[in-house]
Amino acid sequence: MRSTMTAVLERAALVNDELATEPYELPWAHEARFFVQVHELTGGLELTTEISPDGLTWCPADVPAVRVETPGMASWLVTGFGQWLRVRCRVSGDTAPAARLRIYLVGKS
Amino acid sequence: MKGLRMEPASVGLSKYDPLGRILCFDRFDSTTHGWTELIGNYNGRGDLGTVDDHMRDFRPPQLSSCSFFDVGTHGTLSGNYALKLATRPYRGHTATGIRRLTMAGRGRVRIETYFAFKAEATLGHDLPASVAWDGNRHPSEAQFGAFTVATDICADNGTRYHNVIRYQNTNLAGEMTQRWMYPIVPEPTPRDHQEGRFALPYAADFTAPDPDDWRTFDEPLELCVNEVPTKINWHYLRWDIDTATRSNVELRLNDRVMDMSDVPVPIYPDRYGTLDNLLNFYFSVRTHADIRNFLFLDSVLISVDW
Numbered sequence: 133m134r135s136t137m138t139a140v141l142e143r144a145a146l147v148n149d150e151l152a153t154e155p156y157e158l159p160w161a162h163e164a165r166f167f168v169q170v171h172e173l174t175g176g177l178e179l180t181t182e183i184s185p186d187g188l189t190w191c192p193a194d195v196p197a198v199r200v201e202t203p204g205m206a207s208w209l210v211t212g213f214g215q216w217l218r219v220r221c222r223v224s225g226d227t228a229p230a231a232r233l234r235i236y237l238v239g240k241s
Numbered sequence: 242m243k244g245l246r247m248e249p250a251s252v253g254l255s256k257y258d259p260l261g262r263i264l265c266f267d268r269f270d271s272t273t274h275g276w277t278e279l280i281g282n283y284n285g286r287g288d289l290g291t292v293d294d295h296m297r298d299f300r301p302p303q304l305s306s307c308s309f310f311d312v313g314t315h316g317t318l319s320g321n322y323a324l325k326l327a328t329r330p331y332r333g334h335t336a337t338g339i340r341r342l343t344m345a346g347r348g349r350v351r352i353e354t355y356f357a358f359k360a361e362a363t364l365g366h367d368l369p370a371s372v373a374w375d376g377n378r379h380p381s382e383a384q385f386g387a388f389t390v391a392t393d394i395c396a397d398n399g400t401r402y403h404n405v406i407r408y409q410n411t412n413l414a415g416e417m418t419q420r421w422m423y424p425i426v427p428e429p430t431p432r433d434h435q436e437g438r439f440a441l442p443y444a445a446d447f448t449a450p451d452p453d454d455w456r457t458f459d460e461p462l463e464l465c466v467n468e469v470p471t472k473i474n475w476h477y478l479r480w481d482i483d484t485a486t487r488s489n490v491e492l493r494l495n496d497r498v499m500d501m502s503d504v505p506v507p508i509y510p511d512r513y514g515t516l517d518n519l520l521n522f523y524f525s526v527r528t529h530a531d532i533r534n535f536l537f538l539d540s541v542l543i544s545v546d547w
Contacts, residue, residue: 135272139301143289154329159306159314160322186310188364215308 135241142235155187159215161239172232175225184216259544268540270320276338282431295445300336309471318475318539326536328528333444339523346547347485357473360384361533381470386529393521399512424449459499
């Protein structure tokens with residue numbers, strides 16, 4: 133039987149500029165999937181997957197950034213990521229950009 | 242876990258000393274075995290905004306290969322993966338892992354683990370620390386706050402209590418203390434908050450928020466932090482409690498055996514519903530500085546004499 137594990141990385145994070153989630157280790161997982169629930173959004177939101185070999189130094193993963201313009205849920209698959217994962221969330225816009233986010237990370241062997 | 246070879250259970254068990262009936266023997270080469278994040282209670286609409294501020298962000302446990310920037314994968318005592326609890330880099334923040342059981346009897350309960358603890362390595366910058374690097378000692382030693390092992394037990398018409406042990410490595414000022422501690426008050430609960438007895442801020446010490454409500458037991462004890470933040474040495478911990486007498490019995494940490502029969506277990510003055518025969522265990526780690534602190538569990542065994 134395959135193993136799976138869901139982590140809630142943020143429950144109601146308010147992002148006014150930029151937020152990188154806490155480092156999360158999935159060394160055992162063959163694949164991972166982010167789910168980002170955008171509860172509130174003023175402006176635009178860009179979600180960039182980042183990877184790290186040590187939890188300290190990061191680079192973008194081989195995954196296109198996800199752009200969100202309206203509240204709802206976004207999701208994307210990540211494979212071949214190595215050990216640590218996080219998502220960088222950037223909001224932008226002309227007037228007081230802000231996003232309220234719940235972020236899940238699911239790993240599967 | 243796919244592709245991994247498990248060691249025979251007898252080999253894993255031989256490093257433990259269980260009582261007659263084993264309730265769980267958790268090795269983290271295969272899932273988190275029921276050790277999950279603790280979160281405070283919320284209302285009937287699932288509105289997590291109703292969770293107490295100090296209980297809303299205890300972080301999800303991780304399965305870690307214990308890898309570091311300088312040596313790569315360290316691995317564990319028993320295999321490839323440990324359960325890792327990781328705080329945020331925020332002074333006072335706590336991470337937890339909790340396991341939820343119930344009691345089929347009363348009597349002696351033993352929890353054993355092999356564990357390691359570390360502050361996150363600093364790379365390219367320093368953080369304030371009360372210990373300087375001298376080639377042997379390292380600032381990281383003083384950047385680890387405390388770890389806690391505790392229960393949440395409720396039975397016999399709603400009588401609820403927590404047995405608690407804490408190893409305080411540093412005080413909140415970052416000074417080395419290396420003391421075993423226990424609280425003299427029960428943990429504030431969401432119902433206490435609902436009833437207006439307290440309102441605690443983010444990163445308050447959820448086990449007992451007032452430092453004056455903690456006492457030491459036994460003598461100071463130096464553990465094996467091994468010089469730098471990227472070497473981990475596994476320590477053996479064995480703790481006995483008694484649910485028939487609602488008391489502590491004994492704590493063993495490697496070769497130090499501590500009689501805990503005089504260490505009190507505070508009982509809530511009021512009674513709790515929906516918790517009959519509750520038998521929960523949690524591990525937590527709390528940082529006393531703006532740096533992540535980690536508690537690694539190689540494996541955990543819980544056994545009873547009933």
